[in-house]
Each structure stands twice: as C-alpha cells, then as structure tokens.
Amino acid sequence: MKVRNRRRGSDKIELQMTPMIDIVFQLLVFFIMTFKVVSMEGDFNIKMPQAAPSAAPPEQMEFPPLKLYMTANENGDLSSLTLNEQSFEGNNPFIELNRYIQQEIGLDGGPGSARETAEIEIGFDFNLKYTHVIGAITAVSGTKDQRTNEILPLIEKVRFTPPREE
C-alpha cells in the first residue's frame, strides 16, 4: 500500500464553511422561535382558614383592626376607597393610602410592634376590577426603598371580608 504523502511545504486544510453556516442559521432560527418574553410573577400570600379567624385580644394589638372598603362604578373602576371611616380620594388614592399606612404603622418591626400585629380586612363590591384589589394589597403590604430597591413590609396579615349573602 503506497501511502502518498504530499509534502509540498504547507498542507492547507480547506474547510467547507457553507454547510456550517447553514446549520448555524438553523440553530439560530430554532432559538428565535422558542424565545418567549415573560414578565416575572410574584405572589401575595393570604392565609384564610375556613374557620372564622380569631383576632388577637385588643391588649396585645398595638393597632386597631383596619377595615378597608372599596366601591366600584358600573364599569368596575374604583369609585371610592375608605379605611376605617377615612376616605382617600384623588387621582391615585393608593399612593395616599400607602403614605398613610407608612405614617401610622411605621417601618420598624420588632416583636410586638405595630408592623407585626397589624391586620387588615379588605372588602369590595362584587364587580370591582381585580387590579384594584391587587393595588390595595400592594399599597398596604409594603413600600420600596428608593435607593436600595429593597422591599420594606408594612402590613403582613391581609384577609378578605367574607362574601355577603346575596
């Protein structure tokens, strides 16, 4: 078997680029087709056992139980927002509500502080759009520090009023 060895200085290996580019384009198209942009989803936890929740005795609670009620117009948009007889109006009542809660509850939380024991009960009209309920829960649950982007919790115990019998 004669093995011919071409020794002519430099052995140049010629690569066929065309098939490689084809496969690379196939891969690229696959990845582009399977790419989906989703926004991150987060949860607001509410614990609602079937049994009627027993409120902590008034001496232990630094803060009276808060009751929030939202009414809706016929489109489902927010028409009024009331917290324990105080109503919040304006273009963006949720920001006012958030500021009020920050003032009353404060941001420090040790055991027994207002932040730990405060509870809020949220009620609303049947046809109120769900985004407003999430907005209310957001407004009472916490606030974000502008500099560090850290979430500072406010009221952690949120529950809904039992639905009224129609």
Place this chain on the structure above:
Amino acid sequence: MKIKKQSDDDVLEGDLTPMIDMTFQLIAFFMVLINFTQTETDDRVKLPDSSLAKPPEIVMEDPIIIQLTDQSEVIFGRSTLAVNQLQSSLSREYQGIQFSGRDPKDTTVVIRAHGDAAAGEVQEVIQVCQDVGFENFALRAQENIQTFKYIAPTSGP
C-alpha cells in the same frame, strides 16, 4: 467613464467571517436565555401588575394553579370550567393530595386572575377552595418595576 467589467460577475465575493461571528453571538445570547420550564400559564389571563410582586425566594412545592379569565371562565388543569363546576375537580385534587401523603392544608393555591376580572368572582373561587378544604392562598401579580402606581417610595428607615 470607463466601467471596468469584472471577469465573473455572478459570484458574490465578500468576507463572511464577521457575519458568522455575529451569528454565533446571537446564538450564544439565545442559548443563555432559553428557559424550558413549563409554568402553567394561559394567554387568556393577563395578570394585574404590582411593583411589590417579587418571585418568592423559597420555591413552593407543587402548588395548585387556578386561573380566572375576564370572561368568568376558570382554567384548572387542562380544562376550562365555570365557577360552579370547579368544586368537583378541586375535591378530586384534594383527595389526590391526601392520598399521596401530603397535607392539603399546607398546599398553596395560586390564583392567577385576569386584571379585569370581577374581584367578587375571585372571592367566589377562594370560597370554593375553602369549602373543599384548602387554606393557603397566593394571589399572583406580575412585576412592574417601572412605575410606582400603588406605593409611594421612601428613602428608607
């Protein structure tokens, strides 16, 4: 003006190397971003947004996901039901969880409701889940970091 004619003018000459480099860059970008996890989501449900909605640090095991569209349809598992049909499917799920040894009272029910759905219907769904025996609920919202729509930012404690 004398136009010089190239010897073979139907072959496109050019250096393809930069193009291949850019293509590889694109592939690497998409490869890093590809996410194969199949979270139960339905495109009919557009979640409301909240600037406090942050994905939980502790991943919960096996939550039950119930979705509610703005047309009052409940999507549970692979079927679309009405609110009054939900109870039977949910009680089957409850028994399934008991049978597998877990405690249904620890199972979180995640509710993904459309932003324009009536809040009263969300309450009805929660009521049905409570009747079946579940106690932990999580209302899901999507993250919205651009605008402080509901909370007034502070400069910290």
